[in-house]
Amino acid sequence: MKELTYHRADDAASAVALVAADPDARFLGGGTNLVDHLKLGVTSPTTLVDVSRLPLDEVSELPDGGLRIGTNVRNSDLAAHRAVRRGWPVVARALLAGASGQIRNQATTGGNLLQRTRCVYFQDVTTPCNKREPGTGCSAIGGYGRYNAVLGASEACVTTHPSDLAVALAAVDATVVVLGPDGERRVPMSDFHRLPGDRPEQDTTLAHGELVTAVELPASAAARRSTYRKARDRASYAFALVSVAAGLELDDDGRVSDVRIAWGGVAHKPWRAEVAEAELRGRFVSEEAVRAAAEAELAAAVTDEQTAYKVPMVRNLTALTLTGLAEGATR
Amino acid sequence: MDAEISLTVDGVQRTVTVDTRTTLLDALRERLGVTNPKKGCDHGQCGSCTVLLDGRRHLTCLSLAVANDGAEVTTAGGLRGSGGGLHPVQQAFLDQDGYQCGYCTPGQVCSAVGVLDEIEQGHVSHVSDDLEADPELTDDEIRERMSGNLCRCGAYVGILGAVKQAAAAGSGSGSGGGAA
Numbered sequence: 423m424k425e426l427t428y429h430r431a432d433d434a435a436s437a438v439a440l441v442a443a444d445p446d447a448r449f450l451g452g453g454t455n456l457v458d459h460l461k462l463g464v465t466s467p468t469t470l471v472d473v474s475r476l477p478l479d480e481v482s483e484l485p486d487g488g489l490r491i492g493t494n495v496r497n498s499d500l501a502a503h504r505a506v507r508r509g510w511p512v513v514a515r516a517l518l519a520g521a522s523g524q525i526r527n528q529a530t531t532g533g534n535l536l537q538r539t540r541c542v543y544f545q546d547v548t549t550p551c552n553k554r555e556p557g558t559g560c561s562a563i564g565g566y567g568r569y570n571a572v573l574g575a576s577e578a579c580v581t582t583h584p585s586d587l588a589v590a591l592a593a594v595d596a597t598v599v600v601l602g603p604d605g606e607r608r609v610p611m612s613d614f615h616r617l618p619g620d621r622p623e624q625d626t627t628l629a630h631g632e633l634v635t636a637v638e639l640p641a642s643a644a645a646r647r648s649t650y651r652k653a654r655d656r657a658s659y660a661f662a663l664v665s666v667a668a669g670l671e672l673d674d675d676g677r678v679s680d681v682r683i684a685w686g687g688v689a690h691k692p693w694r695a696e697v698a699e700a701e702l703r704g705r706f707v708s709e710e711a712v713r714a715a716a717e718a719e720l721a722a723a724v725t726d727e728q729t730a731y732k733v734p735m736v737r738n739l740t741a742l743t744l745t746g747l748a749e750g751a752t753r
Numbered sequence: 754m755d756a757e758i759s760l761t762v763d764g765v766q767r768t769v770t771v772d773t774r775t776t777l778l779d780a781l782r783e784r785l786g787v788t789n790p791k792k793g794c795d796h797g798q799c800g801s802c803t804v805l806l807d808g809r810r811h812l813t814c815l816s817l818a819v820a821n822d823g824a825e826v827t828t829a830g831g832l833r834g835s836g837g838g839l840h841p842v843q844q845a846f847l848d849q850d851g852y853q854c855g856y857c858t859p860g861q862v863c864s865a866v867g868v869l870d871e872i873e874q875g876h877v878s879h880v881s882d883d884l885e886a887d888p889e890l891t892d893d894e895i896r897e898r899m900s901g902n903l904c905r906c907g908a909y910v911g912i913l914g915a916v917k918q919a920a921a922a923g924s925g926s927g928s929g930g931g932a933a
Contacts, residue, residue: 427754428773428819454815457776458796472820502876507884518879522901523867525797527809528816658879658900752883
């Protein structure tokens with residue numbers, strides 16, 4: 423590990439100024455991912471600006487019924503929050519499906535969105551990886567590829583985003599509030615993470631020095647009737663093979679008036695399944711209808727023998743999730 | 754870069770100068786001689802370094818010491834029962850044989866205290882059916898909530914029994930026992 427200069431930020435604006443002025447500086451939040459990467463040599467900043475004590479740790483209700491979540495709200499506190507459990511169960515369920523009790527006590531809202539991929543090659547500094555060292559190549563192509571993406575990948579990078587929370591936020595159309603050197607801007611969740619293209623080192627659309635200060639959740643009927651399901655190798659404390667965040671609103675006849683579907687474990691960003699959503703609007707929810715809608719979305723999937731399982735897995739998990747929501751299941 | 758930090762460890766105020774790259778776990782073990790939290794994986798995967806940090810269960814291997822300046826750390830060795838003897842969670846691990854080699858035990862004990870406190874505060878979990886209700890401490894709830902603590906000896910049956918016994922004794926950190 424390189425020598426490390428540590429600053430504890432006094433306020434958000436000075437933290438932004440410090441990091442923006444120094445390409446080798448990084449923000450430190452809960453540290454659950456960054457501290458590990460410092461030890462592994464995945465990243466080698468020379469300066470850390472600790473934002474974890476900034477007073478951005480409130481959950482507050484917005485005038486329109488939405489919720490504003492300060493970036494330093496810990497994952498455990500957000501999942502336990504009564505308003506989240508009632509109005510956005512998909513968010514609580516996604517948080518509770520991730521990591522362990524200890525890590526959720528440490529991990530922050532903004533930090534969760536900014537965690538890096540768990541691709542084994544990204545974390546192994548002895549192997550080529552375009553995300554870690556641009557231009558060195560991708561070891562996951564033709565290597566151990568069971569966790570690789572099936573949608574939106576590129577020749578430079580085939581990895582997936584590991585966050586559960588981000589998938590839920592994509593489904594409920596959350597907005598990320600960002601502070602930069604030139605002031606605040608608001609980024610729709612769908613524009614926050616990016617596909618790898620030829621710049622896989624760039625996970626998000628944030629510029630260096632921009633700080634996530636809050637996440638806002640709009641209220642909706644589909645968010646109230648929502649849930650998150652995750653398929654993984656063990657029952658707890660494992661990253662997703664695939665996951666589904668879904669919300670549903672039915673009209674008086676029982677037809678779909680609003681549906682939200684986002685997938686985790688399939689792409690470099692949370693994958694909002696808009697094709698599937700369009701297929702389902704105005705229809706009755708049935709296992710067959712949801713499977714057909716998911717298959718329309720998955721027509722663009724590119725798989726190999728290691729990732730082929732993900733297509734039927736995410737299709738079936740989507741059907742299970744939406745038929746459950748239609749029947750009034752609480753999880 | 755060096756930084757002077759102060760920590761309250763098991764009720765005792767300690768001041769130490771650390772390199773800013775030092776984890777909280779290494780500061781406790783290597784600089785302060787507090788070897789109760791164990792280094793297992795050192796990557797946040799095993800839970801053996803778990804302590805109560807400002808009252809909540811926390812991994813010390815994924816925390817920089819300098820970022821935790823001023824924190825109150827309670828290790829499994831600093832827990833006490835209300836009468837000054839063993840904490841009910843410590844007693845329950847003994848009674849239920851919740852270990853074999855014992856290496857993961859301090860982390861398991863701290864995590865169990867955290868679990869019972871979280872239950873008392875009404876925190877739901879991945880296996881809770883109803884997010885709007887207060888959770889009940891079923892076996893599945895305990896297994897899910899303790900999943901961040903691995904035991905390579907496989908003493909999970911005893912660990913489950915210990916958490917159940919401690920819960921029955923009403924021994925979350927908020928009642929029945931406390932930190933030294």
